[in-house]
Structures are given as structure tokens and as C-alpha cells.
Amino acid sequence: MTGESKKKPARKINDVTLQVLVMLGVLVTLMLATGATNPNFFSTFSLVSISRDVAIMSLFALGQAIVIISGGIDLSVGSLLCFIGVFNIVLLNRFSGLSFVEASLMVSAMAGLIGFIHGVLVCYLKLQPFLVTLCSLLAFRGLSRVITADRTVAFDAKDYPFFADLGQETWLGVPIAVYVLVAVLIPLLFFMHWTVPGRYLYAIGYNLEAARFSGVRVNALRIFSYVLCALLTTLAAILEASTIGSRTPSAAGLAYEMYGITAAVLGGCSLRGGQGSLIGVIIGVAMLRVIRSAVIFFEISTYWTFVVTGLVLLAAVITDVVVRGRRSSS
Amino acid sequence: MTTPGCPLLSVKGISKHFPGVQALAEVSLELDAGEIVGLVGENGAGKSTLIKTLGGIHQPETGEIRLEGETVELLSVRDSMALGISLIHQELNLAENLSIAENIFLGKQPYRGPRWFQMTDRRVMYERSRELLSRVGLDMSPRTRVQKLSVGQRQLVEIAKALSVDARVLILDEPTSSLSLTEARRLLDLVKTLREDGVAILYVSHRLGEIIELCDRTVVLRDGKFAGSLERAEINTDRIVSLMVGRDIEKFYHRSEHKTSEKTALEVRDFQIPLAPESLNFSIHRGEIVGFAGLVGAGRTEIARALFGVDPTLSGKVLIHDKELPLGNPQHSIRAGLLLVPEDRKEEGLVLEETVAANISMAALPKLGAGGLYNRAAVQGLASRFIEALSIRTWGADQKVLNLSGGNQQKVVLAKWLAMEPRVLILDEPTRGVDVGAKSEIYELLFDLASKGVGILMISSEMEEVIAISDRVIVMHAQRIRGELSGGDITEENIMKLAIGDH
Numbered sequence: 001m002t003g004e005s006k007k008k009p010a011r012k013i014n015d016v017t018l019q020v021l022v023m024l025g026v027l028v029t030l031m032l033a034t035g036a037t038n039p040n041f042f043s044t045f046s047l048v049s050i051s052r053d054v055a056i057m058s059l060f061a062l063g064q065a066i067v068i069i070s071g072g073i074d075l076s077v078g079s080l081l082c083f084i085g086v087f088n089i090v091l092l093n094r095f096s097g098l099s100f101v102e103a104s105l106m107v108s109a110m111a112g113l114i115g116f117i118h119g120v121l122v123c124y125l126k127l128q129p130f131l132v133t134l135c136s137l138l139a140f141r142g143l144s145r146v147i148t149a150d151r152t153v154a155f156d157a158k159d160y161p162f163f164a165d166l167g168q169e170t171w172l173g174v175p176i177a178v179y180v181l182v183a184v185l186i187p188l189l190f191f192m193h194w195t196v197p198g199r200y201l202y203a204i205g206y207n208l209e210a211a212r213f214s215g216v217r218v219n220a221l222r223i224f225s226y227v228l229c230a231l232l233t234t235l236a237a238i239l240e241a242s243t244i245g246s247r248t249p250s251a252a253g254l255a256y257e258m259y260g261i262t263a264a265v266l267g268g269c270s271l272r273g274g275q276g277s278l279i280g281v282i283i284g285v286a287m288l289r290v291i292r293s294a295v296i297f298f299e300i301s302t303y304w305t306f307v308v309t310g311l312v313l314l315a316a317v318i319t320d321v322v323v324r325g326r327r328s329s330s
Numbered sequence: 331m332t333t334p335g336c337p338l339l340s341v342k343g344i345s346k347h348f349p350g351v352q353a354l355a356e357v358s359l360e361l362d363a364g365e366i367v368g369l370v371g372e373n374g375a376g377k378s379t380l381i382k383t384l385g386g387i388h389q390p391e392t393g394e395i396r397l398e399g400e401t402v403e404l405l406s407v408r409d410s411m412a413l414g415i416s417l418i419h420q421e422l423n424l425a426e427n428l429s430i431a432e433n434i435f436l437g438k439q440p441y442r443g444p445r446w447f448q449m450t451d452r453r454v455m456y457e458r459s460r461e462l463l464s465r466v467g468l469d470m471s472p473r474t475r476v477q478k479l480s481v482g483q484r485q486l487v488e489i490a491k492a493l494s495v496d497a498r499v500l501i502l503d504e505p506t507s508s509l510s511l512t513e514a515r516r517l518l519d520l521v522k523t524l525r526e527d528g529v530a531i532l533y534v535s536h537r538l539g540e541i542i543e544l545c546d547r548t549v550v551l552r553d554g555k556f557a558g559s560l561e562r563a564e565i566n567t568d569r570i571v572s573l574m575v576g577r578d579i580e581k582f583y584h585r586s587e588h589k590t591s592e593k594t595a596l597e598v599r600d601f602q603i604p605l606a607p608e609s610l611n612f613s614i615h616r617g618e619i620v621g622f623a624g625l626v627g628a629g630r631t632e633i634a635r636a637l638f639g640v641d642p643t644l645s646g647k648v649l650i651h652d653k654e655l656p657l658g659n660p661q662h663s664i665r666a667g668l669l670l671v672p673e674d675r676k677e678e679g680l681v682l683e684e685t686v687a688a689n690i691s692m693a694a695l696p697k698l699g700a701g702g703l704y705n706r707a708a709v710q711g712l713a714s715r716f717i718e719a720l721s722i723r724t725w726g727a728d729q730k731v732l733n734l735s736g737g738n739q740q741k742v743v744l745a746k747w748l749a750m751e752p753r754v755l756i757l758d759e760p761t762r763g764v765d766v767g768a769k770s771e772i773y774e775l776l777f778d779l780a781s782k783g784v785g786i787l788m789i790s791s792e793m794e795e796v797i798a799i800s801d802r803v804i805v806m807h808a809q810r811i812r813g814e815l816s817g818g819d820i821t822e823e824n825i826m827k828l829a830i831g832d833h
Contacts, residue, residue, distance in 0.1 A: 194704050196695045203692065207681040213640060213672055214692040214746065215664040274683055 071273030115230030119223030167242025205273030344393030482513025595785025667753030737768020
């Protein structure tokens with residue numbers, strides 16, 4: 001993303017870019033190692049499944065990353081992802097005249113409103129984002145179970161073929177979800193790097209007060225980041241509901257907020273705000289997903305997945321501190 | 331105690347380098363009991379490194395430090411303290427939630443009871459605290475929590491803490507930089523008393539007035555080297571400044587003949603902010619520099635913030651070039667040309683982690699690119715234009731502001747506003763923590779802006795500065811405008827009288 005670096009060879013590449021490159025290297029190594037141990041890793045089935053999961057996870061992780069970059073945090077994505085998926089299916093089952101597109105637009109509008117409320121509570125009532133979205137994490141998990149009486153809900157793929165295809169089909173061998181991710185990623189990258197509001201989100205994350213004292217519309221932009229996160233979560237929710245065909249209110253999207261945050265940190269975001277790379281977030285998500293596969297393919301008990309994930313994150317954070325310390329003193 | 335002919339503390343030829351900078355090169359210094367030695371130099375001249383070396387924070391690469399003729403090694407803060415060297419930092423290090431006594435005795439509380447069940451001996455702790463507080467002249471209960479104290483009172487607690495370990499050498503780093511005038515006065519008197527008690531004091535300050543008043547001798551550093559030493563009789567502003575910058579600054583506050591316009595730049599009518607006892611009325615003419623004087627806490631910063639719109643206003647009218655400004659929103663103020671250089675440069679003025687270019691363009695960004703697009707070329711262009719115009723010392727527009735000196739950081743804040751066509755510029759303590767060279771450049775800039783018709787309101791607690799650059803001075807006391815001075819009436823005495831609320 002820093003194309004001018006070739007003109008000035010003396011200039012250091014920035015910390016975040018370096019971290020992204022390192023993560024990419026680790027990811028590729030991990031993939032090759034897993035593939036070498038078990039060639040099934042590179043089978044079409046495995047790759048399609050992994051890339052679909054990565055695409056879906058990346059959608060909400062990108063939303064979380066943008067909130068984190070602007071100095072906030074959104075813990076609600078897992079519960080919201082579950083609630084939106086459940087609600088979408090409930091709408092379709094309850095109102096037979098409703099098309100999939102109509103139902104999706106309705107849940108999107110609702111999600112947008114939820115994000116807006118998060119933003120307003122954070123900006124105008126000055127509540128801590130951690131608490132506001134923690135409340136949503138609890139409330140929407142609960143609501144999902146309330147509206148379904150805690151039963152798994154499913155939709156009929158014959159009635160809603162488009163809905164089913166979104167998550168299940170591939171085009172040219174690549175899952176539709178991947179195309180959706182690319183279609184979202186390109187405008188997001190453009191937004192964060194090449195527009196004034198995008199640059200301001202970074203500035204707000206570093207120093208909210210200084211941005212406010214410079215006349216930046218800090219509240220509008222922060223609210224926008226929460227709305228964007230909720231909308232991206234909606235997209236992920238619809239794709240995941242489609243992939244699986246059903247939603248279990250007690251289990252869908254469980255702990256996804258933690259995946260998102262982990263991916264964001266692996267991808268170079270600082271939880272203090274102000275820095276992070278969207279490409280890095282996707283690499284982070286891919287890391288997490290590949291670790292999950294690797295644990296299976298190395299025939300270790302899957303119970304180890306979280307242990308490995310935790311250790312990888314810790315290693316990344318420690319390396320980051322050490323490397324940054326070195327670089328700033330050299 | 332002192333061996334005859336041997337100074338209490340002597341530093342010989344110490345050097346220290348950090349990656350890319352020679353912070354200290356062969357610096358020597360002597361300090362005797364009952365003596366105040368000033369240490370001055372521009373930011374980056376090596377003062378901090380030198381005092382941190384004495385405080386045990388940095389270790390020199392060459393040279394030696396002798397205490398009463400004995401070579402000592404100061405490997406940690408603990409080592410220095412054990413030898414009676416206390417360093418009081420500019421940013422105070424007190425635990426705010428603890429009491430004064432607990433802070434003084436932090437880590438060395440007096441105990442009673444058997445070894446295996448020691449309890450703090452509060453009686454002894456409070457008694458000794460009371461003695462120390464009376465010595466530093468702070469009339470407060472040692473049980474008071476530090477968070478209730480003003481900055482000046484906290485400074486006194488720090489000094490009491492240093493005295494509690496029988497400091498023979500006391501190093502004060504910019505002790506008055508955030509004190510009000512009265513608090514600063516008390517501190518200076520205390521420093522003199524300590525000298526009489528036989529304490530050796532190394533006094534670091536940018537405020538040359540204090541150096542002149544206090545010091546028996548002054549050592550000037552420049553670029554990490556010893557630039558010169560002045561004995562008491564030789565200490566004066568011109569000599570110090572010329573040693574600091576290595577050339578003569580002819581007239582520090584030089585402003586050519588000028589006339590202010592009849593037209594008003596800013597008019598403030600019945601302006602009422604929350605918690606203020608009464609509303610305010612004042613105006614500033616185009617091209618006029620108005621000093622806003624008063625003690626810390628007189629309400630000047632609050633007014634500046636409310637005028638700019640980052641804090642709420644209860645009622646009132648603000649006119650800029652005779653047009654009414656909607657209140658309470660900095661975006662409107664910026665559009666109208668009312669700009670604030672805030673008091674807290676690092677928290678409110680700058681995004682430290684961002685580059686010089688990003689900071690300079692922070693407000694102007696929407697103007698630089700069409701349709702909300704980020705125009706990198708225009709940002710770089712704007713930045714290099716101001717880096718040159720204000721001679722901001724940086725290795726490039728892509729350097730993080732974090733790594734600039736205080737003076738250069740302040741110039742970046744100014745550049746951000748110069749890019750916005752100011753009509754009224756409010757500056758809150760613009761030269762705090764700024765070295766002499768950059769200070770004179772900032773004054774130049776203000777004079778230049780005034781000559782272009784900008785109305786300037788400058789809040790400053792540095793009396794010398796207010797007197798030297800203001801066309802008119804508004805003095806506040808207890809949230810009220812106490813009076814106005816202009817021309818020959820602008821004297822330290824007159825300002826002080828109004829500021830302390832004397833009739």
C-alpha cells in the first residue's frame with residue numbers, strides 16, 4: 001500500500017506493513033507445512049471450504065478492524081451475526097410472501113440502526129465502547145434464543161434458491177463468498193486510504209481530542225464506523241446462514257467477536273487505535289482458519305485449537321513489541 | 331563534611347550518545363553545597379541527559395562523577411538517592427490516590443512491630459511529614475490526598491520527598507513550568523532557603539528571569555557540549571541567549587513599527603460560560619496582539635476553549651469580522667477563521683503518532699482534494715511549503731511529530747492553522763516548553779500575522795513575554811476581567827496587581 005517506498009530506498013517500511021508481510025510469510029509457511037504433512041489440505045474441497053470460511057469471517061473482522069482503527073471496539077458482532085441470521089430465516093418462514101432480498105434489506109436496515117445506536121451511545125452519552133457492545137453481545141444472543149424458543153431454525157433451499165446459492169455455490173471454482181469479500185474489500189481499501197474521512201478515522205484513533213480540535217467531525221465518523229461494522233456483520237450473517245442452511249441460536253457466531261479481534265491484532269491493528277491494515281486483517285483471519293485445519297490435519301485433538309490460537313496471538317504480540325522496540329532505537 | 335578544596339559534586343568529561351545523536355560530549359560541571367547552579371540550553375542541548383545521568387537513569391560512556399572527591403557509579407535511581415542526589419522531574423511522579431505522607435514515604439515507610447509482622451508506623455510518618463511540609467512551606471495536613479493538590483503544591487510535595495532522604499544535591503527540572511505566578515514565587519523562595527540550608531541545587535529552566543534571580547553560576551549547554559559558564563555578575567538574558575544559540579540574537583522581541591486597524595477582528599458580547607460568575611465583554615482589533623494574563627485557574631483557558639467551540643457556552647454573542655459565529659462547534663469556528671492553538675500541545679494540538687504532513691494538513695484536508703478524496707500530492711506540497719516557511723526542523727514531511735522538539739511541534743500546530751486563513755488566532759501558552767530559538771521564531775510569526783490583519787489573543791503565564799509582545803493586556807482574576815492595560819501601563823507590577831485581585 002505504500003507504493004512510493006521504491007522511490008526513496010532509505011525510507012523504512014512502516015511497522016504495520018512489516019507486520020503484515022511477516023504474517024503473510026508465517027501463513028504461507030504454515031500452509032506449506034500442513035500440506036506437506038497431509039496433501040488433502042490442498043484438495044479442492046479443503047481449499048474451497050477454507051476460502052469460504054475466510055471470506056465470511058473477514059467480512060465482520062474488517063468491520064471490527066475499522067472500529068478498532070478509529071479507537072473503539074465492537075464486541076457485539078458474534079451475537080449480532082447470530083441474531084441477524086436467525087431473524088432473517090424467521091422472517092422468511094413467518095411471512096411467505098417475503099422474498100429473500102426484501103428480508104435481507106430489512107435485517108440490514110435493522111443492523112444499521114443497531115450500529116447507529118452503538119455509535120450514539122459511545123459518542124454522545126460518552127459510554128465506553130467495550131461496555132456498550134458487551135451489552136449488545138449479551139442482549140442479541142438472548143434475543144436470538146427468545147424469538148426461536150431456543151430451537152434451530154432452517155430455511156428451505158427449494159423455496160429460496162438464491163439464498164442457498166450465495167453460501168454454497170462456487171463460480172469458476174471459487175466460492176461466491178470470496179467474490180462478495182473482494183467486492184467489499186476494494187471500496188473499503190479505497191475508503192480508508194484514499195478519502196479524507198478514511199484518513200480521519202486513523203487520526204481519530206490515534207488522538208480523538210486533537211482531531212476534534214482540528215475541526216474533524218469526530219462523532220459522525222465514529223458513529224459511521226459502528227454502522228459499517230454492523231452492516232458488514234449482516235453480510236457475513238447472511239452468507240453463513242446460507243452456507244449452513246440453518247441457525248442454532250445458542251451456538252451460531254459464538255466467540256466470533258474474539259476471532260475478529262484476534263485477526264485484527266494479528267493483522268497489525270493496535271487496540272489503542274490509530275493503526276491497522278485491512279489486508280492484514282484478512283491474512284489474520286486466514287491464519288486462524290488455517291490453524292484450525294492444521295490442528296485437524298496434524299491429527300492433534302481439536303481441543304488444542306484454542307490453545308494454539310492463543311499462543312500464536314501471544315507470539316505475534318511479543319514479536320511486535322520486540323521488533324518495534326528494536327526499530328525505534330535503531 | 332566536605333573535604334577542603336573538593337566540590338561536593340563534580341562531573342568530569344562525561345559523554346553519552348544515543349542512536350544517531352551525541353547527547354553529551356565531554357561535559358563537565360561542578361556543584362558545591364549551598365550553591366545554586368543554573369543549567370540552560372535549547373531543547374536537545376543535553377540538559378535532560380545530563381541530569382538523568384546524575385539521577386542514575388542514564389549511564390555515561392566516558393568521564394567520571396565524583397561526590398566529595400570520591401568517584402561514584404550511579405547505576406540506578408536507587409544508587410543516586412542513596413548518595414543523596416534527588417532529581418525532581420518536570421512531569422511530577424506522585425501517586426494521586428495516596429496521601430501526601432504516603433507519597434513522601436513511598437517505599438520507605440517507617441515500621442513498627444516485630445519483623446514478621448511489620449505495620450506502618452503512621453504516627454511517625456505523619457509527624458515527620460509535618461516537619462517536612464513546614465520546611466517546604468506547604469500548610470496542609472499530611473493526610474490530604476495528592477489529587478486534591480494544585481500542581482504547585484504537588485511540586486512542594488516532591489521537594490519534601492527529596493528532603494526526606496536527606497538530599498544533599500537537589501536537581502530541579504523546569505520546576506515552575508506549570509505553576510501559577512504566586513506558586514512560582516513561593517518555589518523560588520523555597521529554593522533560596524534550601525541553599526541557605528546547605529543543599530547543592532542544580533536548577534534547569536527555560537525561564538531566564540528565574541536563572542538571573544537565583545543562580546550563583548550558570549552553565550550553558552549547546553548541542554551536547556559545554557558552551558560556557560557565567561558567574562553571578564555576568565548572568566543576563568543577552569549573554570545567556572547568545573551562548574545558547576551560539577550567535578547574538580539582536581533583539582529578542584523585535585517588532586517593527588505598526589498600527590492596528592480600527593476594525594474589529596473579534597467581538598465578544600455577554601459571553602457566559604458554565605460556572606463563571608459573570609459574562610464577559612471584550613474585543614480585539616485586526617492586527618492587534620492582546621495578551622491574556624492572570625493566574626493559573628483565572629479562567630482564561632476555559633474561555634478560549636468555549637470561544638473555539640470545544641466546550642459549551644451558556645449565552646452570548648461572538649462576532650468575527652462583524653459576522654455572528656454559531657457557538658459550540660469548532661467546525662464553524664474554523665470556517666469563520668477563529669482558531670485555537672490549545673494549551674496541551676500533545677493531547678489537543680497534535681496527533682503525535684502521525685506525520686508532520688498529516689498534522690499540518692489535518693484541518694485543511696477537505697479543501698485539498700476534490701469530492702472528499704485524499705490528495706497525497708497536495709498534502710505533501712502544503713507540508714513542505716510550511717516546513718520551509720516556518721523553518722520546522724524535521725528530516726522530512728513523513729517524520730512522526732512525536733520525534734520533534736517542543737518548539738518544532740508548536741510550529742506544526744501553527745502551520746495547521748496558517749493553512750486555514752486565520753482571522754482570529756487564540757494561543758494558549760504557546761511557548762511553554764519551547765526553547766529560546768523557536769520562541770523568537772514564534773514571536774516573529776505572530777508579529778507577521780498581526781501585520782496581515784489577524785487579531786491575536788495570547789494566553790501566557792510568562793510575564794516577560796506578555797509585556798514584550800502585547801499591544802494590550804486583558805487581566806483576569808477569578809473568572810472575571812479585572813482590567814485592561816495598554817501602552818506604558820503594561821508593567822509587571824500593574825499586571826500582578828490586577829491578577830491577584832488587588833484594588
